[in-house]
Amino acid sequence: MPPDEQGLSLPSPDRLSNINIYLIDDILSRLSFRDVVRVSTLSKDWQYICWRIPHVKFDQTVWKTPEDLMSPTIGFIPILESFLRFHRGIILKVTLIITSLIVCPDVDRLIFSLDTDHLQHFVLKLSFTYPPYRLPNFFFNCSALRHLYLKECEIQLPCFFKGFKKLIRLILKSVTLSSNTFESLISNCLLLEDLVLKDIDNLYPKSINAPKLGSFVFRGDIQLINLENVLVLSNVLYTPRELVLQDEDDFVNIFSSIPALECISWDFFEVNNGSTEVIPTRLPSALNCLKRLFMSWITLGEFFELSFALCIIRSSPNLEEIEIKVVTNVEHDVDKIFESIPALENLCWNYKYVQISKFRRN
Numbered sequence: 001m002p003p004d005e006q007g008l009s010l011p012s013p014d015r016l017s018n019i020n021i022y023l024i025d026d027i028l029s030r031l032s033f034r035d036v037v038r039v040s041t042l043s044k045d046w047q048y049i050c051w052r053i054p055h056v057k058f059d060q061t062v063w064k065t066p067e068d069l070m071s072p073t074i075g076f077i078p079i080l081e082s083f084l085r086f087h088r089g090i091i092l093k094v095t096l097i098i099t100s101l102i103v104c105p106d107v108d109r110l111i112f113s114l115d116t117d118h119l120q121h122f123v124l125k126l127s128f129t130y131p132p133y134r135l136p137n138f139f140f141n142c143s144a145l146r147h148l149y150l151k152e153c154e155i156q157l158p159c160f161f162k163g164f165k166k167l168i169r170l171i172l173k174s175v176t177l178s179s180n181t182f183e184s185l186i187s188n189c190l191l192l193e194d195l196v197l198k199d200i201d202n203l204y205p206k207s208i209n210a211p212k213l214g215s216f217v218f219r220g221d222i223q224l225i226n227l228e229n230v231l232v233l234s235n236v237l238y239t240p241r242e243l244v245l246q247d248e249d250d251f252v253n254i255f256s257s258i259p260a261l262e263c264i265s266w267d268f269f270e271v272n273n274g275s276t277e278v279i280p281t282r283l284p285s286a287l288n289c290l291k292r293l294f295m296s297w298i299t300l301g302e303f304f305e306l307s308f309a310l311c312i313i314r315s316s317p318n319l320e321e322i323e324i325k326v327v328t329n330v331e332h333d334v335d336k337i338f339e340s341i342p343a344l345e346n347l348c349w350n351y352k353y354v355q356i357s358k359f360r361r362n
Contacts, residue, residue, distance in 0.1 A: 021049075029055035029093070033083075052089035055121075058110070059097040093121035108136055116141040120166075123149040132176050132201075150175050157181050163188025170194070176201040183207050197225075198239075227257040234262040234289070251308070252283060255315075261287055264312075265294040279307035283315040290316040296325035323355045 028036055028049075033056060040047045096110060107124070114122075119142050126133055129152070137158040147169045155177040167189040177185070179202060186192065187209040195210065198219040207226040208216075214232055218225060219239040227233070236258065255261070293316065295309055313319065 024049060025053060025055070028053045033057055033059075048088075054090060054092040055095075056083065056091060056093070057095040057097075059095070090115055090118045092118060093123075094119065095123040097123070097125040099125055099127050107133060111136055111139050114139070114142065116143060118144055120144050121147040123147075124153060125149070125151040126153055128152050128174070155181055155185065157184055161188070163190065165189075166191060168193045171196040172200060173198045174201065178202065179204045179206045183209070186210055222254065230258060232260050233258050234260050236261060236263070237265040237267070239267045251279060251311075255283055255287060255312075256285060259285075260289050262289050263292040263294075264290065267294075267296050279311055281314060282311060287312070287316045288318060290319055292321040293319060294323045 028039070031039070036053065036056075040049075091114065094110070094114065096107065098107075107126070116138075122142070122145060124135075132152060132154045134154040134156060135150075137160075140158055140161045142164065144166055145164045146166050148164070148167060149171040151173040153175060155175060161184075163185075168191050170186075170189065170192060173196075177200070182200070182202065183206060186195070189210070191212055192210045193212055194215045195208070195213055196217040198217070200206075200220055203221075203224070205224050205226060207228045209229040210233075211229050212232060213230045215235040216227075216230070216233055217237045222238055222240040290312075293312060309324065313322065
């Protein structure tokens, strides 16, 4: 008599073990390292699968104890040693996030374990220290790197560095490096398409030579950045600390080197006109490709801030979308805002999408 007729149930198939290995890798890559370790205890098969995952992430959740009695540095080291001892296979992506430590743990130990021939994605987010953690020279052997994110560290390029030939995305936040180092790093990443620079610890001018760069995000002193060879750059987001205009050319030079610009966002607007008396009505060269313009923190009544915005609008014959956030010290409705800027009211009838919003300054 069959088992089901005897009132016995057949064992259910192990559906998890039959999942496509690529789907398993994708699922495991979305888990914390602690959860991956837990999954590895299910069986020997799962242990093997977990210890060969190509993506690994270390953050505070890995070594944080329930009572928070253990030093994070002490907790990090044995976990790292266990990982290095048991992992098998190629690691394509490594993420290390330590944002609450005064003293960085043994980061070098992890970096020296990297497979420099295969690593494609590396994220390093550290807490502020002085002096900052310096990337070891060994790291610059990573020939397959495509995505790089660095925060709170120092970069000094070794003499053998010839560039990250496959790098397409670079994010640098609160990173310390010289102008020469910066320029050499950027110019030797010939495939770079996406660049994010925020709060770079360098008060000297820096040039960007990136022929394939399509997107650029920058927070800091915009006048320290010189865009030299960015002929296909189309998407720009600026969050300048302050824009100081000593003469008219300072304004014109910001846009003269971005002929392919399609979308620009200018956040936290503050203009110091310095010795400049006039903002040009139009730029010498039209922004023929610009289609979307976003500006915020434009103060009603501030001549230079309004003139800045109007100059860009007038210089963009193919502009389709405008979004402007204005700051006011008093209550205004939208009609009052347009009445205070009649030139803006006349211009805005020509576009597909226009949004003017306001908020009060405290």
